[in-house]
Amino acid sequence: MTSDPTAEWQPTACILCECNCGIVVQTRDRTIAKIRGDKAHPTSQGYTCNKALRLDHYQNDRNRLTSPLRRRSDGSYEEIDWDTAIAEIAAGFAGIRDEHGGDKVFYYGGGGQGNHLGGAYSGAFLKAIGSRYRSNALAQEKTGEHLVDRYLYGGHTRGEFARAEVSVFVGKNPWMSQSFPRARVVLNEIAKDPGRSMIVIDPVVTDTAKLADFHLRVRPGTDAWCLAALAAVLVTEDLCDETFLAEHVSGVDEVRDVLREVPIDEYARRCGVDESLIRAAARRIGAAASVSVFEDLGIQQAPNSTLSSYLNKLLWVLTGNFAKTGAQHLHSMFAPLFSASGVGRTPVTGSPIIAGLVPSNVVPEEILTDHPGRIRGMIVESSNPAHSVADSATVREALGSLELLVVIDVAMTETARLAHYVLPAASQFEKPEATFFNLEFPHNTFHLRHALFEPLAGTLPEPEIWARLVRALNVVSDDDLRPLRQAAAQGLDAYAEAFLVAVRTNPALGRVLPFVLYETLGPALPDGLAGAAALWGLAQKTAMQYPEAVRRAGHVDGNALFEAILAGRSGVTFSEHEYVDDFDLITHEDKRIRLAMPEMLADVRALHADTPLLTSDEFPIVLSAGERRANTANDIMRDPAWRKGDVDGALRISVEDAAAIGLVDGGRARIVTAAGSAEATVEVSEVMLPGHVSLPNGYGVDHVDADGLSHTPGVAPNALTSTQWRDAHAGTPWHKHVPARVETLPAV
CATH class of the missing domain: 2.40.40.20 (Barwin-like endoglucanases)
Structure with a gap:
């Protein structure tokens, strides 16, 4: 690590939003002294917003933890050594498993905006103790959209805003929240181009709305009526792409029948937007050669959120804005952000589990009860539910009532102050790290960031923390791992062959794969990149799932992709799709979009009713x-x-x-x-x-x-x-x- 501020700039990434723009930095001792955008980064290309320039406030926060902590009976904390902490924590969770079942241990987190790599190792310990239920910030934002996406076409879509003729932002202010590459540059380009248009649906005159050609300034909470009216105009004024719908979409007639019932003038009145403006915006969408749509928290954390997710997707599906330049696209993913499992129910409240995630807001109810299925122990990693989940007072009461709460984090957060044990993690700039927010099309990028500093004394990277917890459970032996360690020393080809044999012949290894990779391949990796070992397995899956796209990006197989990731200090393009690939990425067997989602159509019809206001004389x-x-x-x-x-x-x-x-x-x-x-x-x-x-x-x-x-x-x-x-x-x-x-x- 260099301490000379005039030395070579080192590539890394911003960690403050999902874009994770590439940056280059100069360091002085243990500080990030200078920061600028990384022009070599294949996605951000030197772009960064103002927030990235202040990252040293994260790296050198006075709240950094430097020792494992154990809570005393009076609520204060004492420092303990790592061996003691690991042994007691493993024994505590094993005790809950043995007495009540491992499914009573709940996992919350798995990383923030840029530290997903550490969370990739949590699954080994959680499976070893039988934990089944988990949640994180996505369950406060994206699960409704995921429910709709899964039904319509099976995957996540992203607009190609840099090339779209019309860009639509629903409850989204990308000038501030970014979320797609070079957001402010793209927004300015749209605003300056007379041939392009921007439509913003938002009650606030945001920075993005100020640039818009059409600002549909809805009353708070009425987005669904506005979106239904827009979709109804597309249908009633014959603005749909009939050829696209006939060739690629099922259930269109059912949707048309529902939308024809929409009283556009009445819905305009309800949402507070002039009917003529709604019709003009819909006509602009219907006439455009390409349309991209982005929804975000403004509707995802408001009434009718899942319905609004459905309705805004009708805007681009009905007009055929899929699988072409500047439109909406399915895309590759290096690692799944959501579980492939379908919808289930929680054991206490019977709440929906979507994509493997329990709704964050029901977690207190799943704890504060005498129900035999209640949560008894919890691990929180790189998350802070005591601050981020609704009704903080009740969340804190619930967390404080647990038999065992363990927090893994870099700082003494509000959640950590409630824990029985607090384990100090190395910062995002003190270990190999990455994000799994890889959501772009046609080129998709993965960026493995190398450490800028050694871990702060007393801290450990999360992969090592999870490995020590798994070791304490004695679920696999050194004899089980020895052949893989020997194979790793001979190179990736030998390792791949040995890995397949070991997993096939020893089912115990299959339950803790991230641990196996860390323990066997990790020590053989160069430049202190042991924590990147889990990426080998993900690279193999990616190469098998998108073989042609990975080869177009220059990687002949999973091993070649993995090696490129290790070497690519500014990130690498891991897939390069062609537009026709969009249809292959639809998961339905017939490769058609399924548009008639029954529960959503029922909700559209329910909009006709006089919906009571949620405000009142007491809370107006x-x-x-x-x-x-x-x-x-x-x-x-x-x-x-x-x-x-x-x-x-x-x-x-x-x-x-x-x-x-x-x-x-x-x-x-x-x-x-x-x-x-x-x-x-x-x-x-x-x-x-x-x-x-x-x-x-x-x-x-x-x-x-x-x-x-x-x-x-x-x-x-x-x-x-x-x-x-x-x-x-x-x-x-x-x-x-x-x-x-x-x-x-x-x-x-």
Whole structure:
């Protein structure tokens, strides 16, 4: 590791959103001294937003953990050695397994925006103790969309916005939340091109909405009526691509019949958007040569979220915007973000398990009960449910009641403060790391980041933590692993042959494959890349699943792909698809899109009813809790010094509401919901509709400053949300639609 700030720039990546833009850095001692975009990165190509430039605040946070901790009976913590921690934790979870069943041990997490590689090793320990249930942040956002995707075509789609004639953003502000490569560059290109158009559906005049040709400024929570009206215009004005529908889509007539019943003028009134604007936007979609659509948390954490996911996909399916330049695409994935399993039910509440994920908001109910199937032990890795899940008070009560709670993290988070054991992980820049947010088409990229620093003294990378836990269970012996270790020393071809024989002849190895790879292939890898061993198995699967696309990208087989990943310091393109491949990526046997999703069509018909308002005289305003802004980055950046503005995380409120309540810009207000109350600095803003306020994400976290004091700047938004307000299909929370009341505070 270099300590000379004038030395060669080292490639790595930003970790603050799913894009994981490539960056190059110079280091000084243990600090990241200089940062700029990596022009050699095949996806981001030198692009980065302002947040990446402040990553040293993550790397050198005063809250970093440097020793395993064990909670005393009085609630305080004592430092213990790693051997003691591993032995006691393994014995504790084994005890729960033996007495109550391993399915009573719950796993939450598996990585944040850029640290997915460590979580790839958790499965070995979890299978060894019989754990079955898990959740993470995706269960607060994407499971409704996944439910729809799985029914329609079986996989995830992504728009090709850099080449789309019309780009549609639904509850999405990519200027702030990024989510696709070079987002701000692409948005500016669209805005400046008279031949292209941007449609934004959002109650807020976001930075993206300011660039839009059509801003459908819906009332909060009414996206479904707006989307249904748009789809109805496509059908009633004959704007659909009939050739595409006849050749590639099933169930079209059923969908048409439902959409013809939509009273477009009435739905326009309900959502607060002029009917002529809705019709103009629909006609622009129907006339375009290519359309791409992006939905995000604005609808995924609001009423009718799964229905809204379905309806926005009708916009591009009905108009044939699939498998062509600038349209919507299925894509390869280097590793699955979701389990291949279908929908199940949780043991206590019977809540839906979609793609293997329990809805985050039911986890407290699955704990705080005397039901024999209740959760008794929990492992939380690189996640902070005590802060990020709705109704923080109840979440903390639930976590505090567990027989055993273990947290693996880099910092003493709000969840870690409730744990029986806290295990300190190396930071994302102190170990090999990667993201599995590989979602692009036609070229898809994987980036293995090498360590910039040695792990901080007292910490371990997650692969080593999980390996030590598996070793403590004695599920495989050194004799079982010895042939694979010997084969690894002879090269990847010899290892592949030995691996297939070992797994076929010894079923015990198959249950803990990530551990086997780490223990046998890991030591043979160069440059301290033992933690990348799990990628060998993923490379083999990728090469088998997308053989032609992988070969087009320059990799003859899985071993060649793995070697390219190890060597590609700025990332590698692992698949290169042709547009016709989209149809092959549909998982249905007939390779057709199935459009008539029965439960969604029933929900469309239900929109006709007079839906009661969720607000009331007591709580007349809608709060959007967790807005992404220029100075927010979830809670991975815990030191408030990283923020250059909006230090307190202001409550944004409309000019009209501020005047009615008696609030002034820069003043203080109290915001009250059924779950709790908080005080916030006020920002009076024309971007907000009357009756709509917002608070940013990432505030209200514990932080120890230079004087050793604990501060919680801003509002922790989930002190104000409720676990009971959630989508009927997916259980995703309504963080963006919380009935609230805003009050003035007396002058100090």
